[in-house]
Amino acid sequence: MSNHIEDQLSAYMDNELSETERRQVEEHLDTCPECSELLSDLSGIRTQVFTVFHSIEAPEGFENKVINAIALKTTPENVSKGSNWLLFPVIGLLCFITIVLVVMGSYLFKFGSIMLKVAYNLIHVFGDILGSHTYIIAGLIGLSIVLIVASSISIKQVLKRSGFKGANW
Ligand SMILES: [Zn+2]
Numbered sequence: 001m002s003n004h005i006e007d008q009l010s011a012y013m014d015n016e017l018s019e020t021e022r023r024q025v026e027e028h029l030d031t032c033p034e035c036s037e038l039l040s041d042l043s044g045i046r047t048q049v050f051t052v053f054h055s056i057e058a059p060e061g062f063e064n065k066v067i068n069a070i071a072l073k074t075t076p077e078n079v080s081k082g083s084n085w086l087l088f089p090v091i092g093l094l095c096f097i098t099i100v101l102v103v104m105g106s107y108l109f110k111f112g113s114i115m116l117k118v119a120y121n122l123i124h125v126f127g128d129i130l131g132s133h134t135y136i137i138a139g140l141i142g143l144s145i146v147l148i149v150a151s152s153i154s155i156k157q158v159l160k161r162s163g164f165k166g167a168n169w
Contacts, residue, residue, distance in 0.1 A: 004032065009039050010117040013046070045118055048149045094144035101151035118150070119143040 005028045011017050012025045029036050069087055119142060 004035055098144045098147040119146045
C-alpha cells in the first residue's frame with residue numbers, strides 16, 4: 001500500500017498510459033480503497049467542472065466576448081491602451097474568492113493534489129482552445145473555476161460529515 005498511484009490517475013482517466021502502466025494502475029485500484037476513492041472524487045470533480053463550463057457557455061455570445069477580450073488584451077499594440085482593464089479585476093476577484101474558499105476547505109488536504117491535476121489538465125484544454133498566447137490568463141481563469149468547484153465540494157463534504165442538515169445542495 002506504500003506506492004499509491006495518485007500521480008497516474010489523471011493520465012489513467014485520459015487514456016494516456018501505456019498498456020503496462022494501465023494494468024499496474026488497475027491492479028493497484030483493485031487492492032487500494034484510498035486510490036479508488038481518489039479516482040471517483042477526481043471523476044466527480046471533472047463532471048462538475050464540465051457542468052460549470054456548459055452553464056458558462058449558455059449566455060449567447062459570451063464565449064466569443066471572453067475570447068475577444070483576451071485576444072485584444074494580449075495583442076501587443078493593445079496592451080498599453082488598457083482597453084480591457086476590466087479583465088484583470090475580474091480575474092483578481094476570482095482569485096480572491098478562490099483563496100477564501102480554499103482556506104475554508106484546506107483541511108481536506110487530499111483535494112489539493114486533485115485540484116492541481118485537474119487545473120493542469122484544464123490549462124492544457126484552454127491552451128488548445130485559445131492558443132498559446134492566452135495560455136497563462138486562460139489557465140488562471142480555469143484554475144480559479146476548478147478551485148471554486150473543488151472547494152465547494154470539500155465544504156459540502158465537511159458539512160455532511162458534521163451532520164449539517166442544510167448541506168443538500
Ligand atoms: Zn493507493
